[in-house]
Amino acid sequence: MVDTVTLYRAPTTPADADAIADWLRDRIGAEVRVRDRLLSTAADDDLPEELAAARVTDPYERATGNTMLGIVRYEERALDDPERAGGVVYDGLAVQRALNARLPGERGLDHLHLPLLDRVIGTWGDHDGRWHKRVAVLGQPALLSVPGLYEAPAKPEAYYEAKSKHALMTGDAPPREVLEAEIEGDFLVADDPRTTEALKGYALAAVDLLETGTAFCDDERCRLHDAHRQPGVVRAQLRDPPLCERHAARYG
Template structure:
């Protein structure tokens, strides 16, 4: 049984860990607290090298990692200044193992769940022979990728066409307002004001998994549903009812 949940902030993102923690307190029996950035709290001389070793090199190659000096130096700079991190996918399970090894010894038991909001993109290797971006990686600690919220579930095809067209003309990514105006359908984009609301269900999934061993819910409108498309994410995390009947009995 989870008795305590520590939720760690990702200060470079639009995610409000305090608000997520407050929402979670009303739905689980555990004590919930918001803490500062996990990577800063556990950083040691080897963390940058471990992150470099977790880098995905190719979408279609299982082997990961590049621990050349320049890459390790990049990871050190990104730890110093998180706003400099980006454009990299990390093996979510490798990052999870590295962070698990750095949990304080007195806080490693499974009755104290650590949920780390990250400003890094995480992926897991799929049975189809390629890496897939993920919003969360369940376990101890549970990892929740804030940029994964925008990037992992697929957007409408028109979004990618508009983004490519704009990049060809101007050389950069179109602002959110342009995409929302030009592309039909609902989706989340970077720094979306709905980020905190949408993350609540993904953090709850971490608690639910540790308590029940159930990874996700099969009901598409439930906050515990693992959405593969943005429209399904919107339905599960931003629409009422919050839960399917079975999970409403537990968390509603």
């Protein structure tokens, strides 16, 4: 049974940890707290090198990491000034292990730590031999990647068709902002005002895993569903009904 949930802010993103905490309080019987950015408060002399070792350097190579001095220095600067971070995918399980060892206070499964991250995280797919970006890596702590919300789920097919057409005609990849303005459809973009709302279901899924031992929901209409395409994220997180019957009975 989860007695306490501690959410951690990601101040360089539009994700509102306090609003997510309020939403969780209405649905679970646990105390919900909010603290400052975990990557800042948990940072020590070794964390930059561990983050450097968790970097995905090749999307088709299982091994990770580049711990050259310059990369470690970059990670040090990014921990101090998160606005400087970006363009890197990290092994989500390695980041999870690194942060688990640095959790403040209780680490038992009755106290869920739930950091919102300003980093992109991924997991390795044994089925296809490549890395996949993720919105969430559940467990202790449960990691919710804010940029992953925009980057991990695939965009509508029209997005990729327009991108290919533009590249064929001009020889260059079109700016992301141009494509986002031209393509109609349901998908989230960087700094989307719907970010906080969309992350609420992932936060509840993290609680549900510790409560029930089940990761995510198979019902595509439920906020505990882990959609792999952007229209699916919009349907699950931003459309009615908010929860399937089973999870509505538990958390509604």
